[in-house]
Amino acid sequence: MDTPSTDHDRLDFATLTPDSDDPRVAGWLQAVARGFHEGRAGEESEQLWRRYGCRDRPALKGAWIREGEYGASAIPVATFGSFGGTLNTGATEVPLHFVTDVTVAPSHRRRGLLRRMMADDLQSAVEAGRPLAALTVSEGGIYGRFGYGLATWRTEVEVDVTARFKLAGHVDEGRMVVQEPEEMWPVPRDLFAQWHRATRGSLSRPAFYEMLARAEWDWEAQSKDTRLRGAVHLSADGEPDGYVLYRHEGWDRPPTVTVRDLVALTPSAYLSLWQFLAGIDLTERVKYSGPLDDPLPWALTDTHAYRVVKQLDHIWLRVLDVPAALSARPWYADGTVVLDVADAFGHAAGTWRVTSSGGEAKVERVSEPGTVSLDARSLGSLYLGGVSVLTLAAAGQVTGPGVEELAAMADGGPVPYSLTSF
Numbered sequence: 379m380d381t382p383s384t385d386h387d388r389l390d391f392a393t394l395t396p397d398s399d400d401p402r403v404a405g406w407l408q409a410v411a412r413g414f415h416e417g418r419a420g421e422e423s424e425q426l427w428r429r430y431g432c433r434d435r436p437a438l439k440g441a442w443i444r445e446g447e448y449g450a451s452a453i454p455v456a457t458f459g460s461f462g463g464t465l466n467t468g469a470t471e472v473p474l475h476f477v478t479d480v481t482v483a484p485s486h487r488r489r490g491l492l493r494r495m496m497a498d499d500l501q502s503a504v505e506a507g508r509p510l511a512a513l514t515v516s517e518g519g520i521y522g523r524f525g526y527g528l529a530t531w532r533t534e535v536e537v538d539v540t541a542r543f544k545l546a547g548h549v550d551e552g553r554m555v556v557q558e559p560e561e562m563w564p565v566p567r568d569l570f571a572q573w574h575r576a577t578r579g580s581l582s583r584p585a586f587y588e589m590l591a592r593a594e595w596d597w598e599a600q601s602k603d604t605r606l607r608g609a610v611h612l613s614a615d616g617e618p619d620g621y622v623l624y625r626h627e628g629w630d631r632p633p634t635v636t637v638r639d640l641v642a643l644t645p646s647a648y649l650s651l652w653q654f655l656a657g658i659d660l661t662e663r664v665k666y667s668g669p670l671d672d673p674l675p676w677a678l679t680d681t682h683a684y685r686v687v688k689q690l691d692h693i694w695l696r697v698l699d700v701p702a703a704l705s706a707r708p709w710y711a712d713g714t715v716v717l718d719v720a721d722a723f724g725h726a727a728g729t730w731r732v733t734s735s736g737g738e739a740k741v742e743r744v745s746e747p748g749t750v751s752l753d754a755r756s757l758g759s760l761y762l763g764g765v766s767v768l769t770l771a772a773a774g775q776v777t778g779p780g781v782e783e784l785a786a787m788a789d790g791g792p793v794p795y796s797l798t799s800f
Contacts (some may be wrong), residue, residue: 386489388447389455396431398475403428405452406438413481413517417600426595426616433585435504436478439495440487455483458495460503463585465510465695468578468762468791469708469737475503475511475698476584478800496524500544500698500723509699509706510761512581514692521694525721527758528765529695530579530794533672537664538683539635539656546679550650553612559593559608565618566591569641570797576643579592579762579794581693587798591623606638609654611647620647622655624664640666641797649677653721669795675799693796695758698725701741707761709734710790715780719757720750726754734787749780762794 392401407419407427417429440454459479464471465678477499482491487559503511515521518528537543567588574580596603611620620642627634635658642648652674667690668674675684697703702718714733721727731744752760756775759765767785770776776784 381555382538386441386491386494388444389441389491390444391439391441394612396428396438397719401452402442402454403438405442406454406457409440409454409457410459410479410481410550412453412483413479420556420600423595423597423600426589427586428512428586429760430589433682434461435465437499438479439490439499449556455486456491456495457481458492458499460499461588462506462508463582464574465512465582466574466577466581467707470706471575472510472706473506473508474581475499475506475508475799476581477511477513480513490610492520493524495518497723499697504725509562509697509702510758511696511698513694513696513777515694517619518691522755523722524696525726525754525758526694526696526721527755527760528691528693529669529759529762530691530693530764530796531689532667532692532795533670533689534687535626535672536665536685536687537652537656537674538662538685539664540662541682542683543656544679545649545653545677548646548649548653548677550653551646552612552616552650554609554611554650554654556607556609559591559603559606559623562608562621562623563588563592563611565621565640566623566641569618569621569643572643573641573797574651574693577658577795578792579693579764579796581798581800583798584800586702586722588606609651611642611650611654613644613647620651622651624655624658626661628656628690633660634663634665635661637664637666639797645673648673652677669793671793671795692799693794695761697754697757697761700726700728700730700757701743703761704730704732704741705739708791709737709739709741709787712736713787715750715784716744716746716748717757717784718751718778719754720752721754723754726757732784732787736798739787748778750776750778750784752776760788763789763791764794 439458441456442454443450512514593603593606605625613619623639717730766789
């Protein structure tokens with residue numbers, strides 16, 4: 379549905395869907411490619427994007443130069459995509475609003491386009507009954523002002539898989555089977571679904587993961603992915619309990635394998651997948667994006683074979699419905715605090731009494747003074763427990779006499795981790 383621009387002169391705003399024959403849909407995809415400095419999408423990649431994109435029923439928001447103005451075309455000057463999924467909070471799964479493909483053309487920066495589209499999209503998430511929103515970022519200084527807080531991290535790792543690679547005491551009671559990625563499907567889908575249900579911080583996967591897992595398309599090469607390889611680990615009972623998808627990167631020294639996706643349902647399966655990767659011929663190094671608390675270095679006889687190259691932010695969260703969100707996460711001590719939340723967009727703003735008992739919490743809006751003050755960004759960062767209350771308090775982001783009480787109630791549990799990027 380088109381909305382004439384009132385506060386942005388010479389622009390029209392619209393929300394489209396991938397299955398529309400409106401030429402602006404193809405233009406929207408080209409604008410995203412331009413924004414992320416990717417090659418222009420060809421006809422085949424556009425058709426795959428449409429086919430898989432339709433499954434998630436995304437809203438493709440954009441701003442187009444109005445017809446009759448210089449530069450008007452099907453390609454918008456700003457894009458904003460969103461769709462629904464789920465988040466594992468550590469206690470249950472909740473509906474989640476995914477935000478993706480956010481771009482603004484260099485010619486239209488600092489005109490409030492992002493703020494307008496963000497405000498409209500957050501309101502649509504609220505209307506859809508999604509208590510939280512999530513995104514990943516290319517620049518870390520943009521989204522805090524919209525109430526998003528950094529909630530999960532990942533590490534980029536390089537592992538020396540020459541003779542230095544040895545696992546201490548690991549015995550694989552199952553076996554590995556090498557398969558073509560197309561033949562592996564739906565094992566990646568089914569194993570990820572089990573991993574998602576069991577893992578705090580996990581986000582459900584959008585439909586395009588099937589396209590990637592089946593090697594149907596390489597977005598960088600704009601052609602079928604001919605280099606992706608795969609293998610499945612079978613348990614002692616012969617059931618799949620892990621898989622890996624990987625690429626050999628060629629013959630530059632050192633010869634390197636890059637892991638594209640790795641899921642294991644048990645610690646033993648995880649180590650067995652690594653034993654397989656270390657045994658790939660003509661390979662000296664494996665690159666991998668993994669969790670902060672990766673058990674692999676602790677399983678190696680030589681820990682120097684494992685090197686963390688850098689730590690990266692991953693999932694940013696935004697709380698939209700405070701009672702629904704906070705009552706859906708785990709709590710680690712009984713207690714009561716009153717949160718005074720500042721939110722420029724209003725969704726999480728107010729004072730909220732949180733009473734935790736037996737690992738659950740009751741959350742209600744109150745008019746009394748808060749015992750803990752924070753903004754929506756900090757609330758998003760604290761939500762999964764990836765950063766502690768006391769750490770944010772030391773940073774000056776959480777204040778008030780109830781800080782230690784909140785820390786006792788909220789801090790604890792496993793480190794959150796997501797295998798989903800979008």
